[in-house]
Amino acid sequence: MVRQAHHPELVEGQQRGIISNGVKSFQYLMPKVKSGFFFFGLSLVILWESLRLGLGTSVEPGPGFLSFCAGLILSVLSLALVYTGWGVRKSQQTLSHRVILAVLSLFVYSLVLDTLGFIISTFFFVGILFHLGEPRRWWSLLGMSALVTLLGYFIFGILLKVYFPKGFLGF
Amino acid sequence: MGTLVGVLPGLGPAAALSLLLPTIYHVPPISAIIMLFGICYGTAYGGSTTSILVNIPGEVSSVVTCFDGYQMARQGRAGPALGIAAFGSFIAGTFGVVGLMLFAPTLASFALRFGPPEYFSLAVMSLTLVTYIGKGSILQGLMMACLGLVMSTAGRDSFTAQTRFTFGLTSLMSGFELAFVAMGLFGMSEILINLGQSFKRETLDTKVKNLLPNRQDWKDSAKPIARGTLLGFFLGILPGVGVAITTFISYAIEKKFSKHPEKFGTGVIEGVAGPESANNAAYAGTFVPMLSLGIPTNISTSIILGALMILGLQPGPLLISSKPDLFWGVVASMYAGNVMLVVLNLPLIGLWVQILKAPYSILYVLIVMFCQIGAYSVNNSVTDVLLMNIFGVFGYLMKRYEFEGAPLILALVLGPMFENSLRRSLIISDGSPAVFFTRPISAVFLIVALVFLLSPLFTRERIGRKAIDMKEDD
Numbered sequence: 001m002v003r004q005a006h007h008p009e010l011v012e013g014q015q016r017g018i019i020s021n022g023v024k025s026f027q028y029l030m031p032k033v034k035s036g037f038f039f040f041g042l043s044l045v046i047l048w049e050s051l052r053l054g055l056g057t058s059v060e061p062g063p064g065f066l067s068f069c070a071g072l073i074l075s076v077l078s079l080a081l082v083y084t085g086w087g088v089r090k091s092q093q094t095l096s097h098r099v100i101l102a103v104l105s106l107f108v109y110s111l112v113l114d115t116l117g118f119i120i121s122t123f124f125f126v127g128i129l130f131h132l133g134e135p136r137r138w139w140s141l142l143g144m145s146a147l148v149t150l151l152g153y154f155i156f157g158i159l160l161k162v163y164f165p166k167g168f169l170g171f
Numbered sequence: 172m173g174t175l176v177g178v179l180p181g182l183g184p185a186a187a188l189s190l191l192l193p194t195i196y197h198v199p200p201i202s203a204i205i206m207l208f209g210i211c212y213g214t215a216y217g218g219s220t221t222s223i224l225v226n227i228p229g230e231v232s233s234v235v236t237c238f239d240g241y242q243m244a245r246q247g248r249a250g251p252a253l254g255i256a257a258f259g260s261f262i263a264g265t266f267g268v269v270g271l272m273l274f275a276p277t278l279a280s281f282a283l284r285f286g287p288p289e290y291f292s293l294a295v296m297s298l299t300l301v302t303y304i305g306k307g308s309i310l311q312g313l314m315m316a317c318l319g320l321v322m323s324t325a326g327r328d329s330f331t332a333q334t335r336f337t338f339g340l341t342s343l344m345s346g347f348e349l350a351f352v353a354m355g356l357f358g359m360s361e362i363l364i365n366l367g368q369s370f371k372r373e374t375l376d377t378k379v380k381n382l383l384p385n386r387q388d389w390k391d392s393a394k395p396i397a398r399g400t401l402l403g404f405f406l407g408i409l410p411g412v413g414v415a416i417t418t419f420i421s422y423a424i425e426k427k428f429s430k431h432p433e434k435f436g437t438g439v440i441e442g443v444a445g446p447e448s449a450n451n452a453a454y455a456g457t458f459v460p461m462l463s464l465g466i467p468t469n470i471s472t473s474i475i476l477g478a479l480m481i482l483g484l485q486p487g488p489l490l491i492s493s494k495p496d497l498f499w500g501v502v503a504s505m506y507a508g509n510v511m512l513v514v515l516n517l518p519l520i521g522l523w524v525q526i527l528k529a530p531y532s533i534l535y536v537l538i539v540m541f542c543q544i545g546a547y548s549v550n551n552s553v554t555d556v557l558l559m560n561i562f563g564v565f566g567y568l569m570k571r572y573e574f575e576g577a578p579l580i581l582a583l584v585l586g587p588m589f590e591n592s593l594r595r596s597l598i599i600s601d602g603s604p605a606v607f608f609t610r611p612i613s614a615v616f617l618i619v620a621l622v623f624l625l626s627p628l629f630t631r632e633r634i635g636r637k638a639i640d641m642k643e644d645d
Contacts, residue, residue, distance in 0.1 A: 018604040035572040039314055044319050053335055059601030063335055066590045067321045081310055096367035097627065103363065103564055109543065110557040122543075126536050133532030144533070152540050162548040169572040 034086020040078035048070030098132045105129065117167020118157070123149045200482040205504040207475050212264060212454045212505065216512050218295040219256040219447050223249055227358040227538060231349055232450040234357060234580060235418040239435065239442030246438050255392050255440055256447040257513055258384070263400040263448035264509040267455025270404050272502050274459070287595035288606050292616035294589040297416055298582060299623040312578045315569075319579040322347045330594060342554040351549075351559040352583060354542050356576040359563025362535050364570055378526020390442050395425050395445035403449030407456020414453040415584055419577070421449035423623075455505065464497060474494055 049064070050071055056062025109125040130136060136144070152169035156162040186495055196204070217235030223240035236256065243252040243607045325336040326346030337343040384392065402424065403417045423444040427463075435442050463470045484494060546559040566576055600606035607613050 001272075032571050035574070037316075041232075049336060053333060057596060060182065061594045061597055063331050065587075066593065067324045067335070070317040070320040074314055074321070077314045081314065084310065098366045099567070101361050102366050105559075106359070106560040106563065107541075107557070110553055110560055113547070113553045113556065116226045122540065125543075126540055127535045129539060130532070133535060134530075137634075148536060148540060152404055152544055153503050156548065160548075162544065163551050163552070164460075 030088055032086050033082050033090060036078045036082035036085060038079075040075055040082070043071045043075035043078055046074065102129065102132055105132075114165045115167060117169060118164035119149055119153060120167060120169065122152065182343045200484065202501045203482065204475070204478065204497065205501060207478055208458070208501055208504065209508050211472075211475075212451060212508060216257060216260045216447075216451070217445075219260075220253065223252045223256065223443070225534065225538065226361050227542075228353060231353050231580065231584070232414040232418055232453075234353065234415065234577060235446040236443055237357065238422065238577075239437070239439050242436070242438030243440065244444065248438070250387050251440065252443050254383045255388060255444050257472040259396045259399070259444045259448040260451040261509050261513045262396055263403060263452040264455060264512070266400045267404050267407075267504070267508065268502060268505040270452075271455050271459055271462075271505070283408040285612070287592040287599060287611070288610050288613040289616065290588055290592035291596055292607055292613040292620070294585045294592065296616045296620040296623070297420065297590070299587055300618040308573070311574050315574055315576070315578040317581025320586050320589065322352070322579070323583050324590060329591060330589075340554060342550070342552055342558060347558070347583065348549060348555065349583060350427040350548050351555055353580055354546060355559045355562025355564075356566035356569070356580065357541050358538065359560060360570055360576075362567025363540055364561060365535065383394065384440070385625075391440050393446035395421075395430075395441045396448045398424060398428075399445040399448030400452045402455040403452030406449075407453030409623065414450050414457060417449040417453040417579065418446035419581055421445040458501075461502070493533050572573045580642065 043055055050068035051064060053064030053067070054062035055065050055068055105125060105128045109121055113121050115121075123145050126148045127141055129142055130141055151163065157164050218228060219236045219240065221226045222233040222236035224240035226237050228237055228438040240252045240256070243249065298320075319337070324348070327334055327344060339390065342348075399421045402421055403414075406417045406420065408412060422435075422442060422445060425441045426432045429435065429439070429441060431439070457472050461475065484497065521537055542559065543556055546556045547553065549555055569576060592637050597605050598605070607617060
């Protein structure tokens with residue numbers, strides 16, 4: 001079944017000439033096709049790694065046996081998904097800047113946690129999250145970030161005795 | 172403490188048990204073991220609290236409760252959902268204790284008849300349930316199941332000790348930690364989804380009434396509680412099945428028995444009553460092989476087993492006869508614990524419900540922070556935090572592209588048992604796959620799997636088509 005989504009962003013894209021000369025904005029293309037190709041590519045990686053690990057024999061399956069079978073089924077299902085999704089166009093909501101910033105914050109937090117220590121990195125991390133959730137006055141932001149950070153440290157670090165990284169400043 | 176652990180997303184019973192292990196040196200052995208047991212079944216209730224209130228499973232065994240429990244909360248029926256979870260858990264937990272007391276030796280001996288072919292067939296049957304559990308496309312559900320199976324092979328191969336899919340990371344040497352995957356796929360992804368939308372549609376204008384289940388709720392929940400209790404207890408006994416799997420099976424069964432299966436996922440109380448009863452009964456069931464055979468059935472019982480050995484108690488068939496005070500002390504504590512769960516937690520339903528009214532712009536920050544800390548606390552490794560966040564982004568993309576996370580989680584849990592039993596079966600049978608069909612119990616499981624796999628072609632296809640058509644018309 002071929003359907004075109006009537007979505008203002010799609011119309012806008014057409015007006016901008018994004019959809020022209022056969023070069024379509026990827027965002028407005030068939031989502032199942034995109035995901036199907038992604039998983040097909042992933043299944044090829046799985047198959048390659050499984051062959052490297054060794055499939056063994058039927059009497060004694062090797063370490064790559066199950067992953068090879070699962071990868072093979074995944075590749076077939078991915079192609080089936082591409083087939084079933086071909087021609088079905090759906091508009092997709094654009095990625096919110098809040099989501100992008102939140103994801104970046106998550107990864108930066110993971111990377112600096114050891115270096116800066118729990119208290120400093122968490123303080124800035126929750127501050128960013130609070131700001132993304134709802135814009136606040138700076139003093140409210142600082143106060144809430146400090147409160148949440150200390151609360152987390154108290155519950156987990158003191159009561160439950162979780163060892164937190166101290167960072168180069170010693171705390 | 173168990174309920175608190177269950178409520179806090181990111182801190183599961185395994186992590187809590189690990190953190191509290193040092194305390195067992197300072198208390199009498201029986202008290203220590205009772206405390207550890209209490210954490211296990213306490214988390215079974217607490218995990219449902221966050222599943223219902225904020226759609227984040229406190230534990231893997233509470234994943235299924237998110238499907239309908241959270242929808243009930245969004246409809247202003249958080250109280251009945253929490254209430255039926257509490258009562259169902261109490262009934263199932265009490266039955267489970269009685270079962271543990273009466274049937275431990277007999278049931279444990281039956282479970283000994285299961286060999287690798289039976290466990291493999293049981294895993295196949297469980298995995299085919301993904302076709303029922305997934306709300307969306309069956310095709311995409313199976314893809315997630317395959318991916319979950321591949322992920323379950325990460326780490327060291329138990330047969331050859333070869334490392335697989337570790338990509339040079341030390342954190343992956345023991346495989347993908349279930350806690351990180353679940354927290355990422357269900358917790359962090361939900362946060363990201365909500366960040367992409369307005370916060371105002373949530374909790375602020377939710378008015379909660381009737382904090383306890385009404386007569387109709389009880390009428391709807393009676394049979395699911397009974398079925399979930401029996402299913403959870405008897406499946407929980409089987410080593411390797413685990414508590415989480417029983418909840419998935421219970422949900423699928425309730426959906427199958429329901430007169431309105433298409434309503435599952437929209438906030439039906441049966442979808443909460445059955446699985447919540449199953450997981451509490453299953454916890455009691457998991458204790459049966461551990462106490463009577465010395466065989467752990469999941470991570471929690473493995474840690475408790477380790478605690479028993481630290482205390483100088485040898486688990487196994489002789490434990491009950493040589494240390495009857497331990498066994499009966501645990502049984503008595505479980506009776507008392509179940510009563511306390513209801514007595515303490517029912518009055519606190521109002522408190523949990525008030526959490527719903529907290530501004531989501533504050534609540535989500537707390538949830539994220541707890542998830543980050545919870546992930547870090549398992550191994551004190553930032554790589555684990557990074558992995559959880561990666562799965563969070565993956566879960567977010569999965570939701571955008573309409574992939575369900577539940578089949579992946581189920582496959583990840585079942586994967587080790589699936590692979591070990593498959594390889595052992597083929598070794599035993601000299602490579603002949605007929606072994607799965609010539610053994611009666613294995614054959615029964617495979618037939619049931621086939622029924623589940625083929626039935627969507629004749630029944631669910633109509634329901635699925637209606638749902639898909641409705642989606643495309645939006």
